[in-house]
Amino acid sequence: MTVALSAKEIISQLNAKFPGAAEEAGADSVLVKSESLPAVAEYLKTAEGLKFEYLNYITAVDYYSYFEVVYQMTSLESNRSVVLKTRCYTRDNPTVPSVTRLWQGADFQEREIYDIMGITFEGHPNLKRIFLWDGFPGYPLRKDFNR
Amino acid sequence: MTTTREFTLKTEPFVLNIGPVHPSTHGVYRMRCTLDGEVVIDIEPIFGYLHRGIEKLAEERTYTGFIPLTDRLDYISPMSNNLGYCLAVEKLAGIKVPERAEYIRVIMAELQRLANHCVAIGSMLNDAGAYFTPFMYTFRERERIVDLFDMVCGQRLTYNYMRIGGVSQDIPAEFLPALQKLVDRLTRFIEEYENLLKLNEILLARAKGVGILEKDTAINCGISGPVARASGIKWDLRRNDPYSIYDRFEFDIPTCENGDCYDRYRVRIEEMRQSLRIIEQAMKQVPDGPVKADVPHLIRPPAGEAYAHIEAPKGELGYYIVSDNSIAPYRCHIRPTSLINLAALRQMVKGWKVADLIIIFGSIDITMGEVDR
């Protein structure tokens, strides 16, 4: 059974290494500041005892005052999973650092989020629209997209 | 075995566009390949030809009204799509599914796995050039499975059978005897099919050692399903993160070490056998009772979020649903199995020839409905 790591277990470890970067967001997920996201993700992926090397998915949600990007990782050896979240509070040009360097599978998924939600991923090697054509006006999955 | 090429004549690579309309790519998928003669140097995949905006449509449908849309994601295995979505909503709303419904769901999901692998193997061999013969044989068996689905829900392709809290209607009385006959027939069919193909020289030459996906690359890309198991990753959500009642059944998880096209084919054949084992066990234990929990049609789950994933025939299919206590989901994201499985395609095909590109792509077994949504 994949044990979903509760936020409390992981926060103490993270705050020891990256002070102030992480805080709880609900019972099961960890909210991370977007600047420290690559470092935290790399620590979770490579640290002994953690080894969350399998990225399940990346997705983004539009809560009207902020965008939230959700990452779920699984450790295949210890059969545990963890959920990371990060938020951007601007609507004009929201930017989040990319994790493509760590997980190659993030490539297409980040392009998809850029395409339909408009969040730019810094450091992505090929950030262009994936489903819609290049001149498409707007980002369809935002809540204020004209219907 | 790799060889280095020395360019004695001045040559230059050219760009060939494969797709979107093409007899072999599984759906509308376009690849711009840079070729040097016959050798593939690079490919650039171009998606979006089947994008229908299903995730946006989810925000305007009720929770139950979205189930027919999930059918159209991976249209080769709609029962699994339905199941994943219903599990996610049930997790969010805390609904308990009655026992009979659980058993029916497992039987349907495993039958769907059999049907999907029939298509996958038939198509891969068709891409290898066996001119429709294995395709016809596997589709003959898939027809029988689809006839059973027709008996249950009246549909042959988009079943819309699962509901939040159970299944939509009970199985008719003649279903279980017909299922028993089908299971016997399929067991014999897989034996016969394997005898024809397992040691075929040409298939071995075309598929063994071709398109190798290393284990570390697979984990890094997030590959799941038979493709990952063929590369040596022993990870199956039915065993490692059991959902529904899979922890009550006894079955093996087939894995292979090499990660080439032949191993993916072998893993699928073995999975078909294991699915038959699960169905046989489930058939004997089906209890009586209601097939749907008492759930209102316009369900309003409490505010929150949930992620539920299942071992769909192609890999890990997950639904991430955010609810704000209204009749429609606030956000429904579908973890696209096929899109993520395509992440490693570039590395798998570099250095192989055009003919290998087609068979490697066929062995990953994707459906564009799931890639583009």
Place this chain on the structure above:
Amino acid sequence: MALADLALNQPLPMQVTPADWPGGYWWHWLFFTVVIIAFVLIMVMGAIYLERRAMGRMQSRLGPNRTGPFGLLQPVADAVKVLLKENIVPATADKVVHWLAPVVSFAPVLMIFAVVPFQNGALLADLNIGILYVVAISSIATVGVFMAGWGSGNKYSLLGAMRNVAAVVSYEIPLVLAIVGVVIVSGSLSMNQIVAEQDIPYILVQPLGFLIFFIAACAEINRSPFDLMEADSELTAGFHTEYSGMKFAMFYLVEYAEAIAMSAIITTLFLSGWRGPWLPPWLWFIIKTFVVFFVMVWTRTTLPRVRIDQLMGLAWKFLFPLALINLFVTAIQVVVWPDISQWIFVIVNFAIAAVLILLWSKFFKLGQGRIEV
């Protein structure tokens, strides 16, 4: 033994027209020209029908059975359909080459039938270099294919045409060496003479030669498992992608006419042509040709396709050495023991063929693998 007759100081008289033919040279020519054209067209129609029905039955489906009784008018329907289609020439095509290609492909195939004996002495021209003429003419059809690939102005067609040229050139050599084996045993290049000498069909005396010739013939005429030139699932349709209407009908005709031509040649060289009890000789000839064609259809339905480098590897590393060894052994047998009954050679040759094939396939590595890019 006829070997002594081929000494260069005794030229054989050219027998163009048999002495008892009424009307002389020109009536003989006209009659056989009409017979050959009618024969080719009717046999092609029969071949198309046989292929579609046989292939359908082997794939557990019916095949065409609606047009006419038992679907016998299906080839007629195909021909009418293809002729009524619009003749589209792509704008970037080279017009003259595009127009000439079907003609250059089709003419040689008809010309092959000039030396194939339907009955004892019943052929258009009893050349004393019959089989050499056949080998020379059949290579010209490749020029037509390459013209088609080039003249279409389409990268797919060019790829298909280049594969075709490479394959045909590679398989000429084992083909010719297998023929030389038969020529040595029979002592003559004339097709009529070869049939007359076959008291035991040469398939028994030259089993290895027969196998090599059959495989090389399948490769020459682009039939599965070597049909990567028209691989439906890879390159749309290869070199004849851009053809429609009458020109496409020509290519379609060429494919089946070449198959019938090769079957006819196999019948004369290996299955003792028109010889047989009770039935009239031309009927035996037709029956045997259809049997050989049926075996070709059988292999097409059963086997997947090989890749281009595997195709070349098979020709050069497997068939060519075996053909050389076969030639060597046959020559020794004919020169050193000219008077022993041929049945002993049958047993010896079968033993040698079995040993060689088993041994060689152990050391033979099919294809090249991945290339570093």
